[in-house]
Amino acid sequence: MTDEIVVIEGDGIGREVVPAAVEVLESFDLDFEFVEAEAGDATKEATGEALPDETYDLVADADATLFGAAGETAADVILPLREAVDSFVNVRPAKAYPGVDALRPETDVVFLRENTEGVYAGHEDRLSEDLSTLTRVVTSSASRELAEYACEFVEDGRGPAGDPDEGFTVAHKANVMRETDGRFREEVMAVAAERGVDADEELMDAFATKLPLDPAEYGVVVCPNLAGDVLSDLAAGLVGGLGLLPSANVGHDNALFEPVHGTAPDIAGEGIANPTAAILSAAMLLEYLGHIEEGQRVRDAVEGVLSDGPRTGDLGGSATTDEVTAAIVDRL
Amino acid sequence: MTDEIVVIEGDGIGREVVPAAVEVLESFDLDFEFVEAEAGDATKEATGEALPDETYDLVADADATLFGAAGETAADVILPLREAVDSFVNVRPAKAYPGVDALRPETDVVFLRENTEGVYAGHEDRLSEDLSTLTRVVTSSASRELAEYACEFVEDGRGPAGDPDEGFTVAHKANVMRETDGRFREEVMAVAAERGVDADEELMDAFATKLPLDPAEYGVVVCPNLAGDVLSDLAAGLVGGLGLLPSANVGHDNALFEPVHGTAPDIAGEGIANPTAAILSAAMLLEYLGHIEEGQRVRDAVEGVLSDGPRTGDLGGSATTDEVTAAIVDRL
Ligand SMILES: CC(C)[C@H](C(=O)O)[C@@H](O)C(=O)O
Ligand SMILES: CC(C)[C@H](C(=O)O)[C@@H](O)C(=O)O
Numbered sequence: 304m305t306d307e308i309v310v311i312e313g314d315g316i317g318r319e320v321v322p323a324a325v326e327v328l329e330s331f332d333l334d335f336e337f338v339e340a341e342a343g344d345a346t347k348e349a350t351g352e353a354l355p356d357e358t359y360d361l362v363a364d365a366d367a368t369l370f371g372a373a374g375e376t377a378a379d380v381i382l383p384l385r386e387a388v389d390s391f392v393n394v395r396p397a398k399a400y401p402g403v404d405a406l407r408p409e410t411d412v413v414f415l416r417e418n419t420e421g422v423y424a425g426h427e428d429r430l431s432e433d434l435s436t437l438t439r440v441v442t443s444s445a446s447r448e449l450a451e452y453a454c455e456f457v458e459d460g461r462g463p464a465g466d467p468d469e470g471f472t473v474a475h476k477a478n479v480m481r482e483t484d485g486r487f488r489e490e491v492m493a494v495a496a497e498r499g500v501d502a503d504e505e506l507m508d509a510f511a512t513k514l515p516l517d518p519a520e521y522g523v524v525v526c527p528n529l530a531g532d533v534l535s536d537l538a539a540g541l542v543g544g545l546g547l548l549p550s551a552n553v554g555h556d557n558a559l560f561e562p563v564h565g566t567a568p569d570i571a572g573e574g575i576a577n578p579t580a581a582i583l584s585a586a587m588l589l590e591y592l593g594h595i596e597e598g599q600r601v602r603d604a605v606e607g608v609l610s611d612g613p614r615t616g617d618l619g620g621s622a623t624t625d626e627v628t629a630a631i632v633d634r635l
Numbered sequence: 636m637t638d639e640i641v642v643i644e645g646d647g648i649g650r651e652v653v654p655a656a657v658e659v660l661e662s663f664d665l666d667f668e669f670v671e672a673e674a675g676d677a678t679k680e681a682t683g684e685a686l687p688d689e690t691y692d693l694v695a696d697a698d699a700t701l702f703g704a705a706g707e708t709a710a711d712v713i714l715p716l717r718e719a720v721d722s723f724v725n726v727r728p729a730k731a732y733p734g735v736d737a738l739r740p741e742t743d744v745v746f747l748r749e750n751t752e753g754v755y756a757g758h759e760d761r762l763s764e765d766l767s768t769l770t771r772v773v774t775s776s777a778s779r780e781l782a783e784y785a786c787e788f789v790e791d792g793r794g795p796a797g798d799p800d801e802g803f804t805v806a807h808k809a810n811v812m813r814e815t816d817g818r819f820r821e822e823v824m825a826v827a828a829e830r831g832v833d834a835d836e837e838l839m840d841a842f843a844t845k846l847p848l849d850p851a852e853y854g855v856v857v858c859p860n861l862a863g864d865v866l867s868d869l870a871a872g873l874v875g876g877l878g879l880l881p882s883a884n885v886g887h888d889n890a891l892f893e894p895v896h897g898t899a900p901d902i903a904g905e906g907i908a909n910p911t912a913a914i915l916s917a918a919m920l921l922e923y924l925g926h927i928e929e930g931q932r933v934r935d936a937v938e939g940v941l942s943d944g945p946r947t948g949d950l951g952g953s954a955t956t957d958e959v960t961a962a963i964v965d966r967l
Contacts, residue, residue, distance in 0.1 A: 378810045406738065406847055422771065427814035437771040437815045439754065444765055476861065478710045482759035483769045508868040515738055515847060515872035529808065536840040537869055540847035 305334045306366040306592055311358065313343040313380070315566025316576035317371020323578035323628040324369060324585040330632050331589075331597050338365070342380045343373035344566075353379040363387040367588050368559040371581065372566045381561070385418055389554035391445060392452050393418040393531060394587070395563065397538035397548055398463070402610040403618060407541040410518040411463040414538065415456065415471070416531025417449050417487075418552060423528045441483040441527070443490050450494035452553070453525045457500055462523040470501025471523035474510045474530055487527055510534060515541060539563060546617050547609075549583035551591065558591050560584040570616070574623050577615040579605055582631060604634035637666045638924055641693050641700040645675040645712070647898025648908035649703020655910035655960040656701060656917040662964050663921075663929050670697070674712045675705035676898075685711040694891065695719040699920050702893040703913065706900070713893070717750055721886035723777060724784050725750040725863060726919070727895065729870035729880055730795070734942040735950060739873035742850040743795040746870070747788065747803070748863025749781050749819075750884060755860045773815040773859070775822045782826035784885070785857045789832055794855040802833025803855035806842045806862055819859055842866060847873060871895060878949050879941075881915035883923065890923050892916040902948070906955050909947040911937055914963060936966035 308328070312321040328335060340358040347353040353376035362368045362384055373380040385393070393416040399405035424440035453471050456462065462469050473491050477484040488504060495502035505513070507530045514521060514534070518541055526534060539545045548563040562580030570576060582605055590598035612630040614620025622630075640660070644653040660667060672690040679685040685708035694700045694716055705712040717725075725748040731737035756772035785803050788794065794801050805823050809816040820836060827834035837845070839862045846853060846866070850873055858866060871877045880895040894912030902908060914937055922930035944962040946952025954962075 382811075422808075422812055425811070427812065429814055429818075433775045435773050435814045435818045437773075437812055439769040439771055441767050441769075442765045476754075476864075479714075479757070479861075480754055480759065480769055482761055482767045486761075486767045508864045511843075511865050511869040512872040512877060515869070516876060529811075532808075532840045533843050533865060537843040537847070540844040544848060545844060 305336050307336050307338060307364075308588070309338050309340050309361050309365040309368040311340050311342050311362075311368065311370045313371040313566070314345055314374040315372055315568050315571035317343070317373070317566060318571070319574060319576045319624050320562065320578040320581035321369060321371040323624055324581040326628055327582050327601060327632060327635070328585050328589070330635055331594070333594060333597070342384070344376050347376050354383055359383060359387050362559065363557070365557065367557065367592060369581075369585060369588060370559055370561040372562065372564065374566045374568070377565070382423065384559055385552050388552055388557040388559045390418045390552035390559065391448050391555075392416065392553050394551040394553060395531070395535040395548065397535060397542050399542040400547065400606060400609045403543050403547065405541065405543040407515065407518045410538060410541045412518065412521050412538050413463060413523050414531050414535040415449065415453050415523060415525045416535065417445060417526065417528045419528070420445050421528035439480075439483055441487050443486060446487045446490035447494050449525065450491040453491070453523065454495060454498040454500045457523055458498070464522050468501065469522045470503070471495070471525050472510075472521055473502060473504040474507045474524055474526045474534060475504065476507050476530070478506060484527060491525055507534065511537060514538060535563075544617075545580070546577050547579045547583070549580050549587055551584070551587045553591065558588070560588045560591075574625065575616055576624050577617050578624050578628050579609065582628070600635050601631075604631045607634050637668050638698040639668050639670060639696075640920070641670050641672050641697040643672050643674050643690065643694075643700065643702045645703040645898070646677055646706040647704060647900050647903035649675070649705070649898060650903070651906060651908045651956050652894065652910040652913035653701060653703040655956055656913040658960055659914050659933060659964060659967070660917050660921070662967055663926070665926060665929070674716070676708050679708055686715055691715060691719050695889070697889065699889065699924060700891040701913075701917060701920060702891055704894065704896065704898045706898045709897070714755065716891055717884050720884055720889040720891045722750045722884035722891065723780050723887070724748065724885050726883040726885060727863070727867040727880065729867060729874050731874040732879065732938060732941045735875050735879065737873065737875040739847060739850045742870060742873045744850065744853050744870050745788075745793075745795060745855050746863050746867040747781065747785050747855060747857045748867065749777060749858065749860045751860070752777050753860035771812075771815055773819050775818060778819045778822035779826050781857065782823040785823070785855065786827060786830045786832045789855055790830075796854050800833065801854045802835070803827070803857050804842075804853055805834060805836040806839045806856055806858045806866060807836065808839050808862070810838060816859060823857055839866065843869060846870060876949075877912070878909050879911045879915070881912050881919055883916070883919045885923065890920070892920045892923075906957065907948055908956050909949050910956050910960050911941065914960070932967050933963075936963045939966050
C-alpha cells in the first residue's frame with residue numbers, strides 16, 4: 304500500500320535540507336508517494352496565509368509529513384500542523400554524536416513532550432487595560448495517553464539505554480502548579496505503576512540544574528508541553544546545538560517529522576546547510592511507517608558520516624549540503 | 636536607626652548556614668537587631684503550620700529577613716514569605732568563582748525574575764473528573780515595575796559587566812503566550828526604550844539552548860516568574876550547582892534573602908554544610924540596607940576563601956561550616 308508523504312520545505316534552509324531528506328527516503332525502494340505543500344513566511348507573503356487550508360488538509364489526510372522550518376510564522380504553522388496530525392506526543396531525542404563538539408558528550412536523552420495542552424491550549428484574555436490571563440489546561444486523558452506512550456516506548460527498548468528497565472523521569476512543577484501539574488504527575492506515575500514501568504520524578508527547575516551537571520543520569524524524560532519545549536532545548540545546548548536534532552510529532556494514525564532547528568537566515572540559499580537533522584527526522588519517519596531496518600540504516604549512515612565523512616561549516620568543515628547528503632546516501 | 640532583621644533558619648542545613656551568615660553580619664559594628672522566627676517542616680510537625688502567622692507578621696514588619704531553607708514545605712513557606720515582604724523581583728546572580736569547578740566558568744549572569752504573578756498567581760480549578768486549569772496572570776503594572784527595577788539595576792552598574800551600556804535581555808515565550816507574555820515583553824521593552832536602556836530579547840527555549848553554549852553572551856536577564864525559576868536554575872548548573880548561589884526577594888520597603896540551595900538532608904546536622912550561599916545572601920542584605928562597602932567586603936572575603944582558603948566537602952575539601960565561616964570573618 305502506498306504511503307502518502309506530504310513534504311513542506313518552508314523557509315530558509317528548510318528549502319535545502321528537506322530535499323536532502325527526501326533524497327535519502329527515495330534511495331530506498333519503498334512505496335512512497337511524495338506530495339509537495341507550502342507553508343511559512345514566503346507562503347504568507349504570496350497568499351496572505353502562513354498555513355493555507357489546502358496544506359492543512361493535505362497534512363491531515365496524509366500518512367506522514369516531513370516539514371522543514373518556518374521563519375517569523377513558525378508558531379502559526381507548526382502549532383496547527385501538530386493538530387492536523389492529531390499529535391499527542393512530541394518525541395525529541397538529544398544525543399551527542401562521536402566526533403561532534405559537545406559540552407556534554409555523555410548526553411543521550413529522549414524527551415516525550417505532551418503536545419496538545421498546557422499553556423499551548425492557549426485560552427488567553429485581555430481582561431483590562433492592565434491585566435491579561437492565560438488558561439493552562441491539563442487533562443487526565445492527555446496525561447495518561449502520553450504516559451501509555453512513554454511506557455510502550457520504554458518497554459520496546461526505544462529509550463537511549465535500550466533497556467526496558469531504564470524507566471523514565473517525569474519533570475514537572477507540581478509544587479507550584481498543584482492542581483494542574485499535580486494531575487499530570489499523578490496520572491503519569493499511576494500509569495507507570497499499573498504497567499510496572501519504573502518512573503521517578505524531578506521538579507523542572509531542579510532538572511534544569513542537574514541535566515548539565517550529570518546528563519548520564521537521565522534517559523527518557525516525560526514532560527508537560529512547555530517544560531518539554533524548554534528542557535529539550537536545554538539538552539540541545541549540551542549536545543552542541545539544535546543543528547543535529549530531529550523530532551517527531553506523533554498522532555493516532557498520522558505524524559509529522561521536523562528538524563528542531565530553524566530557518567538559519569544567515570546561511571540560507573547558499574547550499575551549505577547541515578542536512579543531518581532533517582535526515583534523522585526522515586529516519587524517524589521511516590521507523591514510524593514500520594521500516595525499522597531502513598531507519599536504522601539511515602542512522603548508521605549519518606553517524607558514520609558525522610564521525611569520518613564530509614562536514615558542513617557548522618561542524619567545522621567546508622562541505623556542501625549536497626556533498627554531505629551524497630556521502631550519507633552512499634553509505635546506506 | 637536600628638534595623639530589625641528576622642532570622643529563619645528553617646530545616647536541614649538551614650540550621651547551620653544561617654547562623655554562619657548571622658555571625659558574618661554580627662562581625663560588623665552595625666545597628667542590627669536580630670529576631671528569630673520559625674518556619675518549615677519541623678515547625679509544621681511541632682505546630683501544625685509550616686508558616687505560623689507570627690512568623691509571617693514578624694517578616695512583614697521587619698526591615699529585612701534572612702531565610703535558610705525548608706524541606707517538603709518549601710513552597711508553603713517561601714511563596715507566602717515573598718508576599719509578606721511585598722516582593723516584586725527575585726534577584727538571582729549566578730556566577731562561576733575562580734577555583735570552583737564549573738561547567739562554564741565564563742558564566743556571570745543576574746536573573747531578575749518577576750516575583751508575584753505568572754503561574755505563581757495560582758488560580759487553579761478542578762473543572763471536572765478529567766480537567767484542571769490554571770489561570771496565568773500578567774499585568775502591565777507588575778511588568779513595568781520589574782522593568783523599572785531592571786533599568787535602575789543596569790544604570791547603577793550592578794550588572795555583571797558593571798557597565799550601564801550592557802543593558803539586559805528579556806527571556807519570554809511570547810510566540811506562544813501572545814497575550815500574556817506578549818504584554819510582559821512589550822511593557823518591559825517599552826520601559827527600557829523610555830529610559831534609554833539597551834534591551835534585547837530571546838525566546839526562553841532558545842535561551843535555554845544558547846546559555847550553555849555561550850554564557851558570556853548574557854549579563855542581566857529579565858524574565859516572567861516561572862521562566863526565571865527554570866532559567867536561573869539552569870545557570871546554577873553551569874556554575875557548578877546551587878551550592879554557592881544567593882538570592883534576594885526585593886519589595887518596596889522590605890526584602891527577604893535566601894540561599895538558592897535546599898535543606899540537603901544527606902549532610903544536615905553534621906556541621907559540614909557550605910555556608911557560602913547564605914553568607915553571600917547576607918552580603919546582598921547588607922547592600923540592600925545601604926551598607927554597600929560592608930557587602931563588598933563580604934564578597935571579597937568569600938572570593939578569597941573560595942580561591943585559597945578552607946573548603947567544605949562539596950568543593951572537594953574537608954573543612955567544617957565553622958572553619959569556613961571563621962576564615963571568611965577573618966578576612967573581613
Ligand atoms: C515555534 C514554536 C511555537 C515551537 C514550540 O514552542 O513548540 C518551537 O519552539 C518548538 O519547540 O517546536
Ligand atoms: C520552592 C519553590 C516554590 C520555589 C519557586 O518555584 O520559586 C523555588 O524553586 C525557588 O526558585 O525559590
